[in-house]
Amino acid sequence: MTTQAKNLFDLSGKVAVITGGNRGIGLGLARGLAQAGASVSLWARDEVSNAQAAESLAEAGGQVQTLRCDVSSPEDVDQATAKTLERFGQIDAGFANAGFGDAADPLKLELKDFRRILATNLDGVFLCFKSWGKHMSEREGGGKLVAISSISAIFGTPMQPHYAASKGGVEALVRAYAARLARYDVQVNSVQPGWIVTDATAPAVENARFSETVVRRIPARRWGEPADLAGVAVYLASDASRYHTGDSLRIDGGYTIF
Numbered sequence: 001m002t003t004q005a006k007n008l009f010d011l012s013g014k015v016a017v018i019t020g021g022n023r024g025i026g027l028g029l030a031r032g033l034a035q036a037g038a039s040v041s042l043w044a045r046d047e048v049s050n051a052q053a054a055e056s057l058a059e060a061g062g063q064v065q066t067l068r069c070d071v072s073s074p075e076d077v078d079q080a081t082a083k084t085l086e087r088f089g090q091i092d093a094g095f096a097n098a099g100f101g102d103a104a105d106p107l108k109l110e111l112k113d114f115r116r117i118l119a120t121n122l123d124g125v126f127l128c129f130k131s132w133g134k135h136m137s138e139r140e141g142g143g144k145l146v147a148i149s150s151i152s153a154i155f156g157t158p159m160q161p162h163y164a165a166s167k168g169g170v171e172a173l174v175r176a177y178a179a180r181l182a183r184y185d186v187q188v189n190s191v192q193p194g195w196i197v198t199d200a201t202a203p204a205v206e207n208a209r210f211s212e213t214v215v216r217r218i219p220a221r222r223w224g225e226p227a228d229l230a231g232v233a234v235y236l237a238s239d240a241s242r243y244h245t246g247d248s249l250r251i252d253g254g255y256t257i258f
Helices: 003-008 024-035 047-060 074-088 111-121 123-137 161-184 202-206 208-217 226-237
Strands: 015-019 039-044 064-068 093-096 143-148 186-193 248-251
Touching (some): 015 024, 024 093, 039 074, 047 064, 064 074, 093 123, 111 123, 143 161, 186 226
Parallel strands (some): 015 039, 015 093, 093 143
16 A cells, blocks of 8 residues: 555544444444544443543554533533533544444334434434534534444344334435535545444344354354444545545445345
8 A cells, every 4th residue: 555545544633533432333433543543532421431441542542532421412412522622622523323222023112212212323413413513514624424324224123113213314314414514525424334243232142043144144254343343434534535425334244235
């Protein structure tokens, strides 16, 4: 790789925010960004996990900030944005990763439980994109907005209708913000992870029968790891993706094509 090509992916001097960045996919994103030279601000609700994540990222170099933030709260998001700007002076890339899901029969799912998932998974992306996008649109140099979606946005998920709906909504938000912010040199994209080993998926991984069925469907013949998301995070945060917007990048080992 030439020096010029390497520089495209150099994030030195850049600041990235990752919501839900203290574990799983979020921590994988954060580690990749930090290793590429970015300073990172991790937003999450669990302060103990925040501290552990910051310690694990220290070896990658760069500055690490952790903030307690519930992304479903407009006040929390605006305050976290303000604190990040106070510390670093800028936000160059924002990764709206915070989210969760659980199993529910769509014929028995209560509205309150449907809305509980959407409050974090969809409202949280909206609130972060609005806050970060305003900052990026008002400064020179634009920025990057990235939502962590899911292959659930394109597959039927019979026992996770609320989760799937939230991710489908995220994809629509990405396209809307991409069209609105392109004139300000802000690129907006989503990442659709496939089956990734995290604390949330641990029960599925440990279910030998289920795990075998999943792996048989993946051409790469393995579950993904959070580290497998590091490369796409660096690309989407870097100048290499400056003309790439309104897209969904699928990181699933080939699951969706097989």
